[in-house]
Every structure is written in structure tokens, then in C-alpha cells.
Amino acid sequence: MKISVIGSGYVGSVTAACFAEVGHGVVCVDIDKKKMDQINAGIPPIYEEGLGELLQKHAGKNLTATTDYESAIMKTDISFICVGTPSSEDGDIDLSIVRAATASIGAVLAKKEGYHVVVVKSTVVPETTEKFVLPILEQTSGKVAGKDFGVAMNPEFLREGKAVYDFIHPDKIVVGAIDQKSGDLVSELYRTFKCEVTRTNPSTAEMIKYANNSLLATKISFVNEIGNICKKLKIDTYDVMTAVGKDSRISPRFLNSGAGFGGSCFPKDVKALIGKAKEIGYSPVLLESVIDVNEKQPILMTEILQRKAGNIADKKIAVLGLAFKNETDDIRESRAIPVIAELLRLGAKVSAYDPMAIENMKRIFPTIEYSDKAKDALESADACLIMTEWEEFKQLDSEFEAMKEKIVIDGRRVIKAKNIDYEGLCW
Numbered sequence: 001m002k003i004s005v006i007g008s009g010y011v012g013s014v015t016a017a018c019f020a021e022v023g024h025g026v027v028c029v030d031i032d033k034k035k036m037d038q039i040n041a042g043i044p045p046i047y048e049e050g051l052g053e054l055l056q057k058h059a060g061k062n063l064t065a066t067t068d069y070e071s072a073i074m075k076t077d078i079s080f081i082c083v084g085t086p087s088s089e090d091g092d093i094d095l096s097i098v099r100a101a102t103a104s105i106g107a108v109l110a111k112k113e114g115y116h117v118v119v120v121k122s123t124v125v126p127e128t129t130e131k132f133v134l135p136i137l138e139q140t141s142g143k144v145a146g147k148d149f150g151v152a153m154n155p156e157f158l159r160e161g162k163a164v165y166d167f168i169h170p171d172k173i174v175v176g177a178i179d180q181k182s183g184d185l186v187s188e189l190y191r192t193f194k195c196e197v198t199r200t201n202p203s204t205a206e207m208i209k210y211a212n213n214s215l216l217a218t219k220i221s222f223v224n225e226i227g228n229i230c231k232k233l234k235i236d237t238y239d240v241m242t243a244v245g246k247d248s249r250i251s252p253r254f255l256n257s258g259a260g261f262g263g264s265c266f267p268k269d270v271k272a273l274i275g276k277a278k279e280i281g282y283s284p285v286l287l288e289s290v291i292d293v294n295e296k297q298p299i300l301m302t303e304i305l306q307r308k309a310g311n312i313a314d315k316k317i318a319v320l321g322l323a324f325k326n327e328t329d330d331i332r333e334s335r336a337i338p339v340i341a342e343l344l345r346l347g348a349k350v351s352a353y354d355p356m357a358i359e360n361m362k363r364i365f366p367t368i369e370y371s372d373k374a375k376d377a378l379e380s381a382d383a384c385l386i387m388t389e390w391e392e393f394k395q396l397d398s399e400f401e402a403m404k405e406k407i408v409i410d411g412r413r414v415i416k417a418k419n420i421d422y423e424g425l426c427w
């Protein structure tokens with residue numbers, strides 16, 4: 001089957017490359033010409049393990065990229081909308097990019113003969129596919145959904161950093177369609193995947209994605225709260241949660257307390273669900289607390305720092321880890337951002353290091369000092385904060401020797417070095 005993938009960010013580029021890998025013909029569409037040129041040249045527009053290899057293998061063959069909606073939609077049978085759905089200022093979902101992409105698809109459908117299915121893969125709040133995307137498609141195409149074209153919602157559950165693996169080896173595939181025909185065509189794309197397809201309606205598919213992410217975010221804020229209580233009681237929260245995770249109803253995953261969750265999904269998705277709940281007259285107190293705990297957690301890092309180092313004005317503070325998690329260059333909602341902002345507010349000089357995310361962080365903090373190696377960031381620093389669980393930080397040891405004061409505050413429980421003034425965030 002021939003597929004067009006609208007939006008070539010983390011989800012779109014991985015979706016396109018993986019569908020090409022399983023044998024479909026794929027056309028990527030993005031308004032960013034540079035990204036399209038990169039994909040056509042077999043270069044990933046973002047870092048994801050294994051993505052480069054897949055693009056090298058399929059670019060120019062069964063995978064092409066263009067900024068031209070018309071050529072892409074005309075020669076494909078199914079279009080996946082994979083554009084961003086950021087938070088608006090009040091935290092609600094901002095659907096303006098989905099609106100623009102949908103209208104562009106609809107304008108081509110107006111001219112296209114034959115049946116076409118439009119699939120929303122972007123994370124959108126319940127009712128969006130049927131009450132927002134579908135009407136825009138009908139208005140802009142002048143055609144009728146369910147008769148002239150199909151509509152479905154197929155949420156994506158991949159983890160950044162492991163996105164290619166997760167796409168090809170999913171735990172679940174959810175297809176929510178407005179009718180049997182749309183659902184059958186979308187499900188058919190996944191025929192070779194060793195995973196059952198959960199068939200449902202679009203709103204249920206949308207809600208599955210939010211419930212999934214909200215539960216994971218809740219688990220993290222829960223363990224962080226338990227960690228904060230444990231620390232005051234001088235109990236090791238990792239011992240506690242390791243035992244708790246042995247309960248088969250709980251699972252050991254997502255039980256590491258630390259500086260909180262970031263990334264492009266958990267914070268914005270929990271906030272979007274809060275917004276949707278309020279819109280329909282429900283007060284989501286638990287979800288609001290999940291966000292509250294997460295926002296306080298990074299600030300605890302700087303509170304510990306001030307307790308140990310005193311006034312940090314003009315002191316050099318090394319921040320190791322800028323990406324929101326390891327194995328990615330993505331800094332969206334990284335917990336390092338509020339920490340660096342707070343350090344700057346307190347007058348500290350920040351020296352930062354990350355194996356992948358420096359270029360992205362320079363856009364937010366252009367004036368702080370960046371180093372190519374952890375050792376250089378630590379040179380004559382008065383203290384160090386660990387913000388990302390990079391594997392290489394586990395090996396750091398003699399590098400701390402170069403610090404002026406060997407105060408190390410670990411937000412991710414990764415540091416193994418001895419002979420430092422170590423303190424964990426919740427342990």
C-alpha cells in the first residue's frame with residue numbers, strides 16, 4: 001500500500017522509515033524543506049537509534065520526501081498526520097498545526113479521484129478526529145467522510161531513543177476508525193507485525209493514548225513523592241521501590257525516583273487531558289497533582305545545592321545532562337531547563353555538558369558555557385548537578401578531581417564515584 005506521512009519529526013520520520021522497511025511505498029511531506037532534503041539524502045532529520053540505517057536503505061527507493069502535498073497525496077492511498085500538537089499557553093492542546101495539515105490534505109482530496117484514508121497519528125484529545133479533523137476534511141475537500149474517503153485514529157506509543165525498535169516491535173497497535181473500511185485498510189498496513197491490532201472508534205483510540213501516558217506520568221510523580229518522603233525518613237527509596245516493583249500488579253518499570261519527567265509527550269499530554277476534563281466539567285485533581293509534583297522536583301535540586309554550597313551567586317555550577325532522557329537529543333520539557341533557569345536566577349555561572357543535546361539547548365540558553373566533555377564542564381566547578389541518566393555518567397570518577405568543591409547532586413541516581421561530596425535528590 002502507498003502511504004504519505006505528513007510531518008517528519010520524531011514520529012513522522014520513524015513511521016515513514018519503518019513502513020518503508022516493512023515493504024510499503026512511502027512519501028514524507030513536511031513544510032521544512034531542509035528535513036525533506038535530508039530524508040531524500042538518507043540523513044535522519046533527528047537522532048534516533050537505527051533511523052539512519054533505514055533511511056540509507058530506503059531513501060530514493062520506496063521512500064521519498066517532498067514539501068508538495070499534492071504530489072504526495074495523489075500518488076498514495078493513506079495519509080498519516082504526524083504533526084506536532086503542542087500545549088497552548090493555558091496548557092490545553094493547540095490544534096493549529098493539525099488544522100493546517102488537515103486543510104492541506106483536504107484541498108488535494110478535492111481534486112483526487114478514488115478512495116483515500118486519512119489517519120491521525122498525532123496525539124489529540126478525545127473527539128478531535130471526529131469533531132475537528134473530519135469536518136475540516138469535508139469542508140476543504142467538498143466530499144463526504146465514510147463515502148468518499150475514510151478517517152481513522154492510530155495513536156503512537158513509541159519511546160524516543162528506542163523509537164525504531166518500538167515501532168517495529170509494538171506492545172499494542174490501536175486503530176480507531178469511523179467505519180469498517182477505514183479500519184480494515186489501516187490494520188492491513190500492520191499485517192506483518194507480530195502484534196494484535198486493537199480495533200475501536202476514534203475517541204476511544206485517542207483516550208487510550210492519554211490514559212497510557214497519564215498513567216506512566218502518574219507512576220513517576222508517585223515514586224518521586226515516595227522518594228521525597230523516604231529521604232526525610234532516611235530510607236532508601238530505591239530499596240523500597242525495588243521491592244514494591246516485585247508485585248506483579250505493579251511491574252518494576254518507571255519506579256526510579258529523580259528529577260521528574262520531561263519530553264515532548266508526558267507533560268503536554270497530561271496537561272491536555274486536564275484541559276479536556278475541565279472543558280467537559282470534570283475536575284481532575286489527581287492529574288493536576290501529577291504535574292505539581294513534577295514541577296517542584298527539579299527545584300529541589302537547587303534547594304539541596306544552596307543548602308550544601310551556600311550562596312551560589314558567581315559560583316560555577318556544572319550541569320551534566322541536558323536531554324530530557326538518555327539516548328536522545330530532544331530537550332523538550334527537559335528537567336534541566338527549569339534547573340538552569342533557576343541557577344541563572346540565583347546568579348550562578350552555568351557550565352553544561354550533554355553527549356547529544358548541546359545544540360538544541362543553545363537555542364534556549366545561548367549564553368551559558370557549553371563543553372564537549374564532562375571533564376571540561378567540571379573543571380574548577382563549585383558543584384555539579386546530574387540531570388540525565390546517560391550511561392557515560394556512570395563511569396565518571398577521576399573527572400570530579402578537577403572540581404573546586406566536589407559537591408555532586410544526582411537527580412538520576414547514576415553516579416558511582418567515591419571521594420566526592422555526593423547527595424541524591426530523593427535518597
Ligand code: NAD
Pocket residue numbers: 006007008009010011012029030031032035082083084085097100101121122123124156157158159160264265
Ligand atoms: P515534531 O515537532 O518532532 O515533528 C512535527 C513535524 O511536523 C515537524 O517536522 C514540522 O516541520 C512538521 N510540520 C509542521 N507543520 C506542518 C504542516 N502544516 N505540514 C506538514 N508538516 C508540518 O513532533 P513529534 O515529536 O514527531 O510529535 C508528533 C505528534 O506525535 C505529536 O502529536 C506528539 O504528541 C505525538 N507523539 C510523539 C511521540 C514522541 O516521542 N515524540 C510519541 C508518541 C506520539
